[in-house]
Amino acid sequence: xxxxxxxxxxxxxxxxxxxxxxxxxxxxxxxxxxxxxxxxxxxxxxxxxxxxxxxxxxxxxxxxxxxxxxxxxxxxxxxxxxxxxxxxxxxxxxxxxxxxxxxxxxxxxxxxxx
Amino acid sequence: xxxxxxxxxxxxxxxxxxxxxxxxxxxxxxxxxxxxxxxxxxxxxxxxxxxxxxxxxxxxxxxxxxxxxxxxxxxxxxxxxxxxxxxxxxxxxxxxxxxxxxxxxxxxx
Numbered sequence: 602x603x604x605x606x607x608x609x610x611x612x613x614x615x616x617x618x619x620x621x622x623x624x625x626x627x628x629x630x631x632x633x634x635x636x637x638x639x640x641x642x643x644x645x646x647x648x649x650x651x652x653x654x655x656x657x658x659x660x661x662x663x664x665x666x667x668x669x670x671x672x673x674x675x676x677x678x679x680x681x682x683x684x685x686x687x688x689x690x691x692x693x694x695x696x697x698x699x700x701x702x703x704x705x706x707x708x709x710x711x712x713x714x715x
Numbered sequence: 716x717x718x719x720x721x722x723x724x725x726x727x728x729x730x731x732x733x734x735x736x737x738x739x740x741x742x743x744x745x746x747x748x749x750x751x752x753x754x755x756x757x758x759x760x761x762x763x764x765x766x767x768x769x770x771x772x773x774x775x776x777x778x779x780x781x782x783x784x785x786x787x788x789x790x791x792x793x794x795x796x797x798x799x800x801x802x803x804x805x806x807x808x809x810x811x812x813x814x815x816x817x818x819x820x821x822x823x824x
Contacts, residue, residue, distance in 0.1 A: 632810045634810070634812070642816070643802055643814035643815060643816050643817050644759065644802075644814050645814075646811070646812065646813065649810045649811070651810055656810060657810065657811060691758055691759070693812075695810065695812075697810075702747050702806045702810055702812060703749065703761055703764060704749075704761070704804075704812055705761060706758040706759050706760070707758060708757070708758050709758050
């Protein structure tokens with residue numbers, strides 16, 4: 602079983618809604634990631650937090666807003682999304698040690714924007 | 716040019732066959748390399764890291780060729796349960812982990 606926990610597993614939201622995706626890990630990892638995956642496509646990197654600071658933002662629209670309240674938690678706040686944002690949103694974490702970046706994924710949140 | 720390129724397949728092989736996947740990467744400064752397995756509607760799961768010296772885990776062997784900038788995965792004695800999508804991943808820069816498009820494998824009885 603994955604040690605990265607994501608909630609909710611499924612989410613349906615309207616284009617005017619505000620919602621948040623949550624991710625939690627207790628492996629002591631100091632890097633956490635958000636990926637977006639569309640059907641039959643690979644995961645696309647959105648954000649990376651390293652030691653609770655945003656280190657990478659892959660030109661993601663501002664309607665996606667990440668937050669890292671502490672080293673174990675990662676949130677993704679959603680506002681005014683579009684139907685094309687419907688996808689599987691995956692959280693991952695990895696250690697920060699000498700380039701060892703074996704990343705472990707949560708089960709994902711399947712998001713549908715209507 | 717994409718960071719990571721991978722043949723999407725599909726590969727349809729009989730049980731017991733040996734199958735190999737390749738993946739090329741564009742950034743020569745890439746530092747770490749991985750193979751992941753993803754089942755339908757599930758999250759990617761780490762299969763193995765790929766080291767310069769090559770590494771083996773049971774029926775699975777991974778190789779890295781830095782000069783030609785590719786990594787490979789060999790699966791021997793394929794099982795029905797090996798049917799999945801296999802994703803290569805390349806780490807470039809600090810925690811910048813990019814995935815290939817994935818190769819779909821179906822093992823046929």
